[in-house]
Amino acid sequence: MTRGAWPGLDRHRPILVGELPYYRMRPERWRASLEALREAGIDVVSFYVPWRFHELGASGQERFDFTGRTDAQKDVVGFMRAIAETGLAALVKPGPFIHAEVQLGGLPDRLCDPMHVAPYEGADGGHLMSQGKPLPKVHDPRFRREVDAWMEAVNVSLIEPFAHPRGPVVAVQLGNEGVLGEACKPVRHADLGAGSQLRGAARARAAAELTVQQWSLLSSRLHPSPVRVVNAPLVRIGTAAEPGAFGSWLARSAAFRAAPVHLGHTEWVGDASSDPSAFLAHALQIGAARSDVAEANWGFTWTTGRFAQGAAPLFHALLALVLGARILSVYTACATGSWGSSIDMDADGLVADGFDPTLYAPPYCPGAPFDEMGGRNVNHGSLLRLRSAVDAEGAALLESTIEPDLVLAVDPLAAAQASEEGSMAAALDRLVERMGMWLFAEGRHVAIALDPRDEDVSMVWRGEADTDAVGRRLAASPARAARGLGGRIARFVRSGRDASFLGLFNPHDRADEIALQIADRERRFHLPARSGLLARIQGGEVAVVVATDAGATLVVDR
Structure with missing residues (x-):
């Protein structure tokens, strides 16, 4: 399925999706936070639904709590009503595996117990681990039965009653980075069941087809109205990549793009605004897959504080827009700090996986545009600038081609x-x-x-x-291209019927300038280190629409 608008939303501008993890917030703050997102220009609220958080027991008529009868924070039905009353649309993400820094990716403990369900085992003999425990084999019939029961419960309580046009649910995400997060790894790590002896092209094809098949099984349990969304991850390239990672990504992405799903991507491969290798990963993969943004970092500081300082999230968003994305993600839109032990990740398990548990203490996503109590962070200003650019130039951008x-x-x-x-x-x-x-x-x-x-x-x-x-x-070929004077600027051009757009990006640690001939005039742009800009070209005139840094600008126009 190609890029496209979701039902009930403006088809003439890119869509802004803001993540709001209700299960990490005080319920009394839900509505105010939703209203803040709407006022900031968010069109769609996205949220994971953690299985382990809502499950009361492994069986029985009242197995799940979606209405808050045992805990007000579990009242996701009430949260959905608040979304509708606020005038927002909803993207529901029930997993079954969600990651989202939730213990075992939201799966109940028993599903990661090899005595209960067979563990995921790659063709190379390795397991897919979460907090030191093996994730389950997707082929195991016991796992499938439990997943079917979970998806059917989500459908009955959240999807069918609230599906567009009766309600706000315009899209549902299937799985996470594949089904269990496996799509970020080379295909030799894929659990192919009876096909574990396959190699080469046969293995690559089988790995992709298995993921698509699992998406179909998940989808079959849900109301048909909402668009089916998947979030295939970008992968690292160059010296930081695992051998075979990019070839695996190419093989999978060809199959994913042909599947009956709306293809999105997650952006957890580094800071594209300050790392040329991460920048190149974004530039090559977003354009090739023609994917929209399913998750982009708007405030997590695990690897760098830059994602809480405004410029880096805006840089990523502008790069995705220039490469053709029609949906942008603000993940998360709100910093939160109210959650309990049922979703808190096990500290010993984090250490076993090689992570520092202190990084996952509250608040969750400290640099998000808003916080749970209504405060505004630096990234709030970047979100408003992004919204203004989308409102002003979104229609022309969507009409243009790279x-x-x-x-x-x-x-x-x-x-x-x-x-x-x-x-x-x-x-x-x-x-x-x-x-x-x-x-x-x-x-x-x-x-x-x-x-x-x-x-x-x-x-x-x-x-x-x-x-x-x-x-x-x-x-x-003719030398219509132009390079930065210091070889540090990447240039992308989009052409449209009435206007063209120029995206200039400098992900290096030194400033640079680039001179371009536009309508028989020289235009020189200055880009500070780690900055980017989007400019509109119409009738020979050039205007900067938005820049990540005040110093990123047109400096010569003659």
Whole structure:
């Protein structure tokens, strides 16, 4: 399923989705927080529904509490009514595995007990772990029966009664980063059941098809009206990546894009505003998958404080917009600090997984635009600037198309071969390295396509020799590209009927300038370190729409 609007929402501007974890908030603060999100320009409230939080027992008629009869914080039905009364739409994310820094990703303890359910086991013999415990095998019939009961309970209480057009639910997310988070890992880690002996293209194809099949099973338990959304993760590239990671991503993404789901992505691969490798991961993968933003960091400070300082979240949002995203995520929109032991992650389990438990103490997402008590943080200003840009230029952006210098399709067989450790994976890594050089040092935007049959494909990559052929073709092509004077600026162009857009980004630690010829005039832009801007071009005139830094601006217009 291609990008597109969700039912009941404005189709003429990008959609802003704000995450609000009701299970980490005082119920008396729900409505005020929802109203704050609406006033800030949020269109859709997204929220996970943690299985272990709502389950009262493993069986029985009153197995789950969705109405707050045992605990007011469990009244997600009341939360849904508040969403509707506030005039917002809803994206419900029931998992069954949600991650979301909830113990065992929201699964009940028994499902991660090998004595109760067989553990997930990759073709390489490894387990998929959460807080030191193995996650369950998705093929296990005991797991499937329990998942079916959970999804049916969610449907009866939350989806069917509140589905659009009667209610606010316009979309439902299936699973999380695959089903159990497995889509962020190379396919050799996939649990293929009877197909565990498969290798190469057969293994890559089976891993992707298994995930799509599981999404279909989850979807079958839900009311048909809401759009089915999935959040496939971006993966690291370059020296920080696990061997075969990008080839696995390419192989999976081709299958995911063809599935009957709305494809989104999560952005947990580093700070694209300050790390060129993370920037390149975003630039290559968002454009190739044509995915919308399912989760973008708007205030978590686990790895860097920059995500709480305004510029980095806005940088990520502008980059996604320029690459074609029609839905943007504010994850989370509100810093929260009210939750109990049922969802709190086990400290010993975190240590077993290599994490510092103190990083997960309240508040959750400390740099979010709002906090639970109504306060506003630095990122609130960035959210308002993003909303203003979307309101002013969203329609023209959606009408425009990106104009790369060259579109390079990766042959599906080559991608599958590169999903394994070996020479093809190494060749693909070298291609990625060259693409970074072309983008920054030479000012050439080479986009990746997943399907060689796409009409805009210029060349097909099948191995090392094609990398050199791309370089020769770029060298021989007209020099319409422009590079930063210091080789630190990435340039993207979108062309539309009435206006064009220019995205300029400097993810490096030093400032740079770039000179462009626009309508027979030289325009020079200055970008401080770790900054970006979006500019509109119409009738030969150039205007900066929004910038992440006051110093990112047009400095010469002659």
